[in-house]
Structure formats: structure tokens, C-alpha cells
Amino acid sequence: MSLFTLQKSASSCQARRGELQLPRATVQTPAFMPVGTQGTVKAMTFDEVWELGYRLILGNTYHLYLRPGSERVARFGGLPKFIGWDGAMLTDSGGYQVFSLKDLRKITEEGVTFRSTLDGSKHLFSPERVMEIEHELGADIIMAFDECPPYPATWQYTKDSLDRTLRWEERCLARHNALGGDSTGHLLFGIVQGGSYDDLRAQSALAVSAMDFPGIAIGGVSVGEPVEEMRRITALTTPLLPAHKPRYLMGVGTPSDLLDGIYYGIDMFDCVLPTRMARNGALYTSQGRINISNARWTDEAGPIDPECDCKVCRLHSAAYLRHLHQSKEILYSRLATYHNLAYYAKVMEGARAAIEQDTFPEYRRACYATWGLALPPDA
Structure with missing residues (x-):
């Protein structure tokens, strides 16, 4: 083989x-x-x-x-x-x-x-x-x-x-x-x-x-x-x-x-981006990259990414992750890294499925739109 x-x-x-x-x-x-x-x-x-x-x-x-x-x-x-x-x-x-x-x-x-x-x-x-x-x-x-x-x-x-x-x-x-x-x-x-x-x-x-x-x-x-x-x-x-x-x-x-x-x-x-950025407060989500240290997450009872079904998003609020980050707790790095790697896995799983369905350009275009990014000229 x-x-x-x-x-x-x-x-x-x-x-x-x-x-x-x-x-x-x-x-x-x-x-x-x-x-x-x-x-x-x-x-x-x-x-x-x-x-x-x-x-x-x-x-x-x-x-x-x-x-x-x-x-x-x-x-x-x-x-x-x-x-x-x-x-x-x-x-x-x-x-x-x-x-x-x-x-x-x-x-x-x-x-x-x-x-x-x-x-x-x-x-x-x-x-x-x-x-x-x-x-x-x-x-x-x-x-x-x-x-x-x-x-x-x-x-x-x-x-x-x-x-x-x-x-x-x-x-x-x-x-x-x-x-x-x-x-x-x-x-x-x-x-x-x-x-x-x-x-x-x-x-x-x-x-x-x-x-x-x-x-x-x-x-x-x-x-x-x-x-x-x-x-x-x-x-x-x-x-x-x-x-x-x-x-x-x-x-x-x-x-x-x-x-x-x-x-x-x-x-x-x-x-190294998904793991390094996680430790430094940057989290990848279906709406683009967020900074968990921003004050907007202080009282957020929902997850960091409502569209993510990883166990971090299922079990923990954005407010809790921000608290852990601001307190420099080790658990923050654990949870944030898990989420970022879960998100990368989801993006790649979606890419594989889109190729199988011959819809990859559409998948790429949709992801760019949700991330708020402009598509490259070739697309």
C-alpha cells in the first residue's frame, strides 16, 4: 500500500x-x-x-x-x-x-x-x-x-x-x-x-x-x-x-x-499559532479571533463561541475564561488551548467534507465571511 x-x-x-x-x-x-x-x-x-x-x-x-x-x-x-x-x-x-x-x-x-x-x-x-x-x-x-x-x-x-x-x-x-x-x-x-x-x-x-x-x-x-x-x-x-x-x-x-x-x-x-495564541489570550471562533482579556467578556454568561460544541464551550462561560486569564490561572491555558485545537479540527473536518461534496470554494468563501475577512483575489 x-x-x-x-x-x-x-x-x-x-x-x-x-x-x-x-x-x-x-x-x-x-x-x-x-x-x-x-x-x-x-x-x-x-x-x-x-x-x-x-x-x-x-x-x-x-x-x-x-x-x-x-x-x-x-x-x-x-x-x-x-x-x-x-x-x-x-x-x-x-x-x-x-x-x-x-x-x-x-x-x-x-x-x-x-x-x-x-x-x-x-x-x-x-x-x-x-x-x-x-x-x-x-x-x-x-x-x-x-x-x-x-x-x-x-x-x-x-x-x-x-x-x-x-x-x-x-x-x-x-x-x-x-x-x-x-x-x-x-x-x-x-x-x-x-x-x-x-x-x-x-x-x-x-x-x-x-x-x-x-x-x-x-x-x-x-x-x-x-x-x-x-x-x-x-x-x-x-x-x-x-x-x-x-x-x-x-x-x-x-x-x-x-x-x-x-x-x-x-x-x-x-x-504553533493555535496553542501559543491561546496561552496569550487569543481564541479562534466561528466569528473570528477574539481577545479574552477584553472587558466585553467580563459578564458574558454564554460560551466564547455559541457555534462550538467542544467541552470548553459546553461547560464554561466566556466570563469564567476571562477570569482565569486575568488571574493567570494554569487552567486558563488548558481550556483555551483545548478550544483552539478543537476549532482547528472543526475547520479541517469541514474542509474535508466540502472537498468530498465538491463545494470547497463555497466553504472557503463562507468561512471568510463569518470571520469578517476579505477573500483573496483568486477566489
């Missing part, structure tokens, strides 16, 4: 409905992955993540390598066993984190030398070493080591970065295969880079598509560029990728970002 089964394609846009068969779980696509950077989806138990319908979550290679250490995780039987998660996992390569260190790292053809933000110790992430670390972490999907260029960056800088990334991806494949390849249960995805330059994105998409990756990600978006540019890059890149492989848009985003990505043919997403 292949990794990805395409079940339905929309007739009036690029949206697709499919299924990912992973070693530890079957994932319905389009899918959103909650981010569990340090081996935990912040403020959530794994039972709660599961009951919301999530079957695939993300862990961060850079952070887990530094603490508790990939070798220690391997001794526990891999990350899912170490953290007690019964579903599937994806680990990123740590590339975004090490490149964001700026003054603490140095890029060479060999890889990236960096100093730990924990104790200042010196480390090297080469393509080969990252593959070894990700195999030790033991996720179902592991990502190739790439360079994520900043925005903005010159064409020449982006070209040099892309060429090096493509060489690194070839080295990742070689080391991954030497470690047993996909037969180990760790499926290696490639990553398309190229910044905001059409010719470089096309070069990268075609080169990565020609490599033996079972899935392909679009990286280097949501790094400071305008949302219009992110849409443009996604719309440009996705048609260049193989239709029979899953497509993953990394680090994106808001509910509207997800629907835009689906419109252009994306199957997988991850982002």
Missing part, C-alpha cells in the same frame, strides 16, 4: 482529499498537525489531543536533541513511546531553529555549527548527523536538513542557499538509506526552498520532485513575508509537485491560511 491515497480532487480549484497511511496511524487529509516542540503539545494531555481527532503531531529535532537528547529518547524506544503518544509523529530537521540563531551559528558546506542556547556548548548539524538524530527520535515522518533563508534575501543569496540545500538533501537521502531507509518506519520528506523567487522555487520543486522522497514540503514561508506573498509562492509551487505524493506547507498558519493552502492543493500543515 502506498503512503498517500488521493481520494477526491475538487473540480474548480486544486483542493484534494486523501489519506496518509503511516506506521502508527492513518491520517485523513487535509490535516493540521499540533506542534509538540519539546515532546508535549503545551497545556494538553495526549488523551485530549487524541479525542479531538488528531492522529499526527510534530516534534522539534533541535530542542529534543539538546534536551533530553536523541540517544536517551532512542533508549526509551523512540519519541512516541517516550512521551506516551499512541498516534503518529513528524520531526522537523531543526534547520529553521539553527538558522534562526544568527550570531550563534556558522554555515558551511559540511553543515551548520552552532552553540546551544541552553549551555553554550558547540554542536554540528550536518545532513548525515540530522538523519542519525531523527532516526533516534523515531518519528513516522522525518524531514530533510535544509537552509531556510530569511525574508527578504537577495536572489544570489537565495540561489546559493538553495543549491546547498539540494546537495544536503541528496546527502540526507544517502544517509537515510544507509540507516535502513523508509523500511525502518521513518519516512523521509524533502523540502522545497527558493525564497520569493519564481525561478528558484521552480528549480527547487522540480529537483526535489525528482528525488526519491515519499512526500514533499514547501519550506521558507511564514518567515516574515506578506500573506499575499505566501499565497503566491504556494500557488506557484504546488502544481509543480507530484500529484501522488503528500504536500506539506511548513509553519502555516491561521485558519484562513489553512483554507488558502488547501485551495492550492496542500495536504498537511503545522503551526
Whole structure:
């Protein structure tokens, strides 16, 4: 059985409905992955993540390598066993984190030398070493080591970065295969880079598509560029990728970002927004994003979202959530995060149903209207 089964394609846009068969779980696509950077989806138990319908979550290679250490995780039987998660996992390569260190790292053809933000110790992430670390972490999907260029960056800088990334991806494949390849249960995805330059994105998409990756990600978006540019890059890149492989848009985003990505043919997403924003008082609802610290919620006896049937909205008033937030109670983060992830799950469930019914553009349009947002020009 292949990794990805395409079940339905929309007739009036690029949206697709499919299924990912992973070693530890079957994932319905389009899918959103909650981010569990340090081996935990912040403020959530794994039972709660599961009951919301999530079957695939993300862990961060850079952070887990530094603490508790990939070798220690391997001794526990891999990350899912170490953290007690019964579903599937994806680990990123740590590339975004090490490149964001700026003054603490140095890029060479060999890889990236960096100093730990924990104790200042010196480390090297080469393509080969990252593959070894990700195999030790033991996720179902592991990502190739790439360079994520900043925005903005010159064409020449982006070209040099892309060429090096493509060489690194070839080295990742070689080391991954030497470690047993996909037969180990760790499926290696490639990553398309190229910044905001059409010719470089096309070069990268075609080169990565020609490599033996079972899935392909679009990286280097949501790094400071305008949302219009992110849409443009996604719309440009996705048609260049193989239709029979899953497509993953990394680090994106808001509910509207997800629907835009689906419109252009994306199957997988991850982002810290629903969990991070929840902890900071921002809640996603059927009427758009709200700030629970606003005084308007002080005496609101109803839920934060009357159209939401999650247990937070069933059991607790908006006034109570505001009280918890203002009092800096831990329970606030628990309830707010649960609601935001429940809302994201509902948006994605609606998207899958709309694709099956071939009404995705209408679904996207209706969501934009309830959120009070203007549709992009392509709609």
C-alpha cells in the first residue's frame, strides 16, 4: 500500500482529499498537525489531543536533541513511546531553529555549527548527523536538513542557499538509506526552498520532485513575508509537485491560511499559532479571533463561541475564561488551548467534507465571511 491515497480532487480549484497511511496511524487529509516542540503539545494531555481527532503531531529535532537528547529518547524506544503518544509523529530537521540563531551559528558546506542556547556548548548539524538524530527520535515522518533563508534575501543569496540545500538533501537521502531507509518506519520528506523567487522555487520543486522522497514540503514561508506573498509562492509551487505524493506547507498558519493552502492543493500543515495564541489570550471562533482579556467578556454568561460544541464551550462561560486569564490561572491555558485545537479540527473536518461534496470554494468563501475577512483575489 502506498503512503498517500488521493481520494477526491475538487473540480474548480486544486483542493484534494486523501489519506496518509503511516506506521502508527492513518491520517485523513487535509490535516493540521499540533506542534509538540519539546515532546508535549503545551497545556494538553495526549488523551485530549487524541479525542479531538488528531492522529499526527510534530516534534522539534533541535530542542529534543539538546534536551533530553536523541540517544536517551532512542533508549526509551523512540519519541512516541517516550512521551506516551499512541498516534503518529513528524520531526522537523531543526534547520529553521539553527538558522534562526544568527550570531550563534556558522554555515558551511559540511553543515551548520552552532552553540546551544541552553549551555553554550558547540554542536554540528550536518545532513548525515540530522538523519542519525531523527532516526533516534523515531518519528513516522522525518524531514530533510535544509537552509531556510530569511525574508527578504537577495536572489544570489537565495540561489546559493538553495543549491546547498539540494546537495544536503541528496546527502540526507544517502544517509537515510544507509540507516535502513523508509523500511525502518521513518519516512523521509524533502523540502522545497527558493525564497520569493519564481525561478528558484521552480528549480527547487522540480529537483526535489525528482528525488526519491515519499512526500514533499514547501519550506521558507511564514518567515516574515506578506500573506499575499505566501499565497503566491504556494500557488506557484504546488502544481509543480507530484500529484501522488503528500504536500506539506511548513509553519502555516491561521485558519484562513489553512483554507488558502488547501485551495492550492496542500495536504498537511503545522503551526504553533493555535496553542501559543491561546496561552496569550487569543481564541479562534466561528466569528473570528477574539481577545479574552477584553472587558466585553467580563459578564458574558454564554460560551466564547455559541457555534462550538467542544467541552470548553459546553461547560464554561466566556466570563469564567476571562477570569482565569486575568488571574493567570494554569487552567486558563488548558481550556483555551483545548478550544483552539478543537476549532482547528472543526475547520479541517469541514474542509474535508466540502472537498468530498465538491463545494470547497463555497466553504472557503463562507468561512471568510463569518470571520469578517476579505477573500483573496483568486477566489
